[in-house]
Amino acid sequence: MNRLLMTTTAVALGLTGPAFADMEAARAFLDNEIAGLSVLTREEQEAEMQWFVDAAQPFAGMEISVVSETITTHEYESQVLAPAFSAITGIQVTHDLIGEGDVVERLQTQMQSGENIYDAYVNDSDLIGTHWRYQQARNLTDWMAGEGADVTSPTLDLDDFIGLDFTTGPDGKLYQLPDQQFANLYWFRYDMFTDEKNMSDFREQYGYELGVPVNWSAYEDIAEFFTGRDLSHMGIEGDIYGNMDYGKKDPSLGWRYTDAWMSMAGMGDVGEPNGLPVDEWGIRVNENSQPVGSCVARGGATNGPAAVYAVTKAIEWLEKYSPPTAAGMTFGEAGPIPAQGNIAQQMFWYTAFTADMVGDGADAVLDEDGMPLWRMAPSPHGVYWTEGTKIGYQDAGSWTLMESTPVDRAKAAWLYAQFVTSKTVDLKKSDVGLTFIRESTINSDHFTERAPRLGGLVEFYRSPARVQWSPTGTNVPDYPRLAQLWWQNIGDAMSGDKTPQEALDALCEQQEQVLERLERAGVQGDLGPVMNEEQDPEYWLSQPGSPKAKLENEDEEPMTVSYDELIQSWQN
Structure with missing residues (x-):
């Protein structure tokens, strides 16, 4: 996404704060974009956003780039959530959208060359066997407990995610976060x-x-x-x-x-x-x-x-x-x-x-x-x-951090990955793209009301059949x-x-x-x-x-x- 479009989107959302972590920009985002469409109360939303503001301070002014395939959900992330995150945290995110095959090609190139092409990938969990065996993707279980502990949200709530079985290796470690x-x-x-x-x-x-x-x-x-x-x-x-x-x-x-x-x-x-x-x-x-x-x-x-x-x-x-x-x-x-x-x-x-x-x-x-x-x-x-x-x-496009990405850039990208999957954001994002990742979103009153217009999608994701x-x-x-x-x-x-x-x-x-x-x-x-x-x-x-x-x-x-x-x- 180009910088002009990001700036235009930020202005449209009322996100005109300085290039530093900014709670005023967070409140504008909650008012103008989330607008109550969240599983969290407004007080809980502000508390979650305050954590992002505080955690991002060491990285304010940093420019990072992430990539995903082009589907409605990722278009929303790139066009709306990325500029919002940038305004709230001061971390400038460029979220590129390319074909699915191109995402795999870039990832493969980074694995083979060790060159940091992107700071994070939304990469299908189909590669879990690859990531587990080559050990070139950061093991998120150890990352969250160790090097990335200071940038791991206390409200991430992994138990709320429905696709963790797909992104966990035979060693019991989590290698990707569903998006x-x-x-x-x-x-x-x-x-x-x-x-x-x-x-x-x-x-x-x-x-x-x-x-x-x-x-x-x-x-x-x-x-x-x-x-x-x-x-x-x-x-x-x-x-x-x-x-x-x-x-x-x-x-x-x-x-x-x-x-x-x-x-x-x-x-x-x-x-x-x-x-x-x-x-x-x-x-x-x-x-x-x-x-x-x-x-x-x-x-x-x-x-x-x-x-x-x-x-x-x-x-x-x-x-x-x-x-x-x-x-x-x-x-x-x-x-x-x-x-x-x-x-x-x-x-x-x-x-x-x-x-x-x-x-x-x-x-x-x-x-x-x-x-x-x-x-x-x-x-x-x-x-x-x-x-x-x-x-x-089930396609489970998931955030993947490569070992070849410098630690500070990986931390900044991890903050963005958690922001776009946060409970504050997920209900609104799911309302746009209809690609569910959280139990709390699937079981929300909002999707109970919307279910009749979605032809069985909500019923399927609430059903026991889903695990097959x-x-x-x-x-x-x-x-x-x-x-x-x-x-x-x-x-x-x-x-x-x-x-x-x-x-x-x-x-x-x-x-x-x-x-x-x-x-x-x-x-x-x-x-x-x-x-x-x-x-x-x-x-x-x-x-x-x-x-x-x-x-x-x-x-x-x-x-x-x-x-x-x-x-x-x-x-x-």
């Missing part, structure tokens, strides 16, 4: 599903009730039913599609699969927040959390029957039930399409798009009172899935190197250049090449890979758990559930 969190869920047109004619026609054609699909068989039936269906009786014109996805050979195609599509199919082992010993990437670890293989021949599952089933179904549904243009779209291009009104359901929909679904330009999916015609619900699972296995992904959605776990030892392999190989399958089996065979082999290089280099010490010897795949497929042997019939009995009954069960 925003959103899930991939099932999205559907509630009005289409509860229309009497649609319900009657579906029951007559398929022999069971139209509702939220519990498994992939039901999802497929519903996709077939709505694709090409005439909904003029509902006043909906144009071509209707029963599925939405994307398939362009682009880095975002990799996220589509590493973001738990395989575990939704049932590829991984039982476990929360991630399957062990085999995770949602198909990587197997030993009892010391050391990766031992990715291919079935080494006990992994990346090229196993469940993974092949997962990719096969995604391609089939993209071709049969999605808009013709979807195959050439990226994540960012496909995300807004359901808001145009002709998509009946989407298996893999990120709640980060909720703000767009209830705002300007979403008239096609809102009623005349501005209430959503859509809902979100738990994603259905594939035929290989078993109870206790994760069933979806999690980011990439600690089995992945080097996210930057391994993630780039996924989109290239999956892209070969999506384009038809390779069969799903061929593409996944290549993927697991390439993952193992990276694991073997890490093992030989010894750069991760006792935490790095120790590869299993290859065996006949049938040995591993005959063992309990993942990798799982191919089922004779991959078409299970379809099941649906009433959305209203589902929500009621959560509330009870």
Whole structure:
């Protein structure tokens, strides 16, 4: 964010104090921006802001830079919270917004060079396995108790954060502080599903009730039913599609699969927040959390029957039930399409798009009172899935301090990270971006009142189902190197250049090449890979758990559930 825009924003908020820690600027911020939208009382807000004013005094006048990907939440931080923090503390913050892949690239460059590129990163917790093994990110547990104790807020309240399991290493240490969190869920047109004619026609054609699909068989039936269906009786014109996805050979195609599509199919082992010993990437670890293989021949599952089933179904549904243009779209291009009104359901929909679904330009999916015609619900699972296995992904963009950042700059950045996640600020920030990180915010009266306009988002985050959605776990030892392999190989399958089996065979082999290089280099010490010897795949497929042997019939009995009954069960 440029300095002129920061200054303009600060003036608009009434933040015109001197370039030193300033309680008057804090009060102006509370009056003009927070305006009572906080879980804290005004007295508690002022006390929390006073702590920031006092703690920041040694750093007044310092200029720091931080970076995050570009989503609504981070835009709010960059455009509103950063200038407010600067006016309140005297620490001048430049909060850059760049693509997710660019964030990982900058982080990787800082890790490899030791050069301090940014003073803090909002970096997905998908890198927790990387940070824990390389030990180049500051261990926040020790930091808060030691070197960073004087700049750690007494009101931080870690117990209030919902994503700490995702940012904690196997050593029990916290490596990242959650800043925003959103899930991939099932999205559907509630009005289409509860229309009497649609319900009657579906029951007559398929022999069971139209509702939220519990498994992939039901999802497929519903996709077939709505694709090409005439909904003029509902006043909906144009071509209707029963599925939405994307398939362009682009880095975002990799996220589509590493973001738990395989575990939704049932590829991984039982476990929360991630399957062990085999995770949602198909990587197997030993009892010391050391990766031992990715291919079935080494006990992994990346090229196993469940993974092949997962990719096969995604391609089939993209071709049969999605808009013709979807195959050439990226994540960012496909995300807004359901808001145009002709998509009946989407298996893999990120709640980060909720703000767009209830705002300007979403008239096609809102009623005349501005209430959503859509809902979100738990994603259905594939035929290989078993109870206790994760069933979806949560993105947990989290503050990360690198060891290569000088201590004084890390302290100043840590103050900013705590400011934008503080209880004073979090309710207002969540109201803007709808990416929850605190229990107190989720359970606030404000979101009880707003919940009916958010299509099930609040109900999901208040429900026990939430724990089955999690980011990439600690089995992945080097996210930057391994993630780039996924989109290239999956892209070969999506384009038809390779069969799903061929593409996944290549993927697991390439993952193992990276694991073997890490093992030989010894750069991760006792935490790095120790590869299993290859065996006949049938040995591993005959063992309990993942990798799982191919089922004779991959078409299970379809099941649906009433959305209203589902929500009621959560509330009870």
